[in-house]
Amino acid sequence: MKKTSQLRLLIPFLFLLTSALTFAENHMANNPYGLTTEAELSDTFNSQINAFWKKNAMSGSLQGIGNKRLHTISIKTGNANAIVISQGRNESVLKYKELAFDLNRQGYDLYLIDHRGQGFSERLGGDRYHGHVVHFQNYVDDLNRYILSLDLANHYQHNYLLAHSMGGTISALYLEKYDHPFQAAILLSPMMSINLGSIPRVIAKLLTFSGATVCSWFSDQSCYVFGGEAYKPKAFIGNDLTSSEVRFNASQNTFTAFPETQLGDASMRWVAQSLSATKQAVDNANKINIPILLLQAGADKVVTAAGQNKFFKKLTQCKAKQFLTIPDAQHEIYLEKDQSRLAALNAVLKFLEASQQGTLQCTK
Secondary structure (H helix, E strand, C coil): CHHHHHHHHHHHHHHHHHHHHHHHHHHHHHCCCCCCCHHHCECCECHHHHHHHHHHEEEEEEECHHHCEEEEEEECCCCCEEEEEECCCCCCHHHHHHHHHHHHHCCEEEEEEECCCCCCCCCCCCCCCCECCCCHHHHHHHHHHHHHHHCHHHCCCEEEEEEECHHHHHHHHHHHHCCCCCCEEEEECCCCCECCCCCCHHHHHHHHHHHHHHHHHHCCCCCECCCCCCCCCCCCCCCCCCCCHHHHHHHHHHHHHCHHHCCCCEEHHHHHHHHHHHHHHHHCHHHCCCCEEEEEECCCCCECHHHHHHHHHCCCCCCCCEEEEECCCCCCHHHCCHHHHHHHHHHHHHHHHHHHCCCCCCCC
8 A cells, every 4th residue: 555655645745846857859850949939038138148149249330322321240250151141121130149149159149230211320301200211122232232231251151141021132133133143042931922901002102103103292301101190119919920928028128128119100202112123122032042941921911921922933043942931920930939030940950950961952
């Protein structure tokens, strides 16, 4: 009877031990690169990520097209490989702290740019809150100027371009036009077609182009798109960026901590220019001659899948292209819940490893 009682006492312990081992095995299977998880984060990322950023993120500046001042970040820790990050609209380099931390630990130096009119870069449109651009091509030419300044080919063995949303449009247009040092590129939720609701693209372009023109007759400032407004703090409930509350709060809190990075809605000219740019990026996709990994967010409400699908189909120069849909992910895949984020970043890191191993080949 005594042995039976002891055995009964051991059963709960054995159950907990088995559960813990199973959890650890599953965690390793889902997170083989040891990427950060939501459990490790707070509303300011975490102390380890912040210490990494403070120590390694070196601020710089660059004169963009028309002498516009652009803010940049370089994270150089002696790695053989480098990644340049091209951000989305209404983002700053600060939103990429966790991603930069994870990628650096995998052996990559990082280079980030705040596109003109946002982040810490010089503002446009006569109002610091207007998400504005005069010519979308300015973004592309800025990016080329920045990449040339890095002289990546003479400093690294392998170089990659990683872009999100609007940064995906910018990067596609850049790859289609310029000679570059990159072996492959990753596009996260690229803006190849904008969610306009029930408004046809042709009508939206006509309205925003004519609206921007009329606005210029009466004011030196750009005008918000219909219904647009200056910066306001966003609530997690009802947001269309991510389903991870802790990552949402951390990214939004960067705007509170650094008010100079706050940005409002887009201007009418930005929308008109972006509609033209997305069409151009899709139409000329066949000019891209390096492997592309396109990650599509299955629950995206900001951009639509149609443009991404068409863009990917037109990548005809490289058979090594890859396409992955993350079913439950919202627009900001790199800030999503662990399940979606890990699936995406695992695919990214495997793609980069394959490139370095020479298994991604393009036909030209």
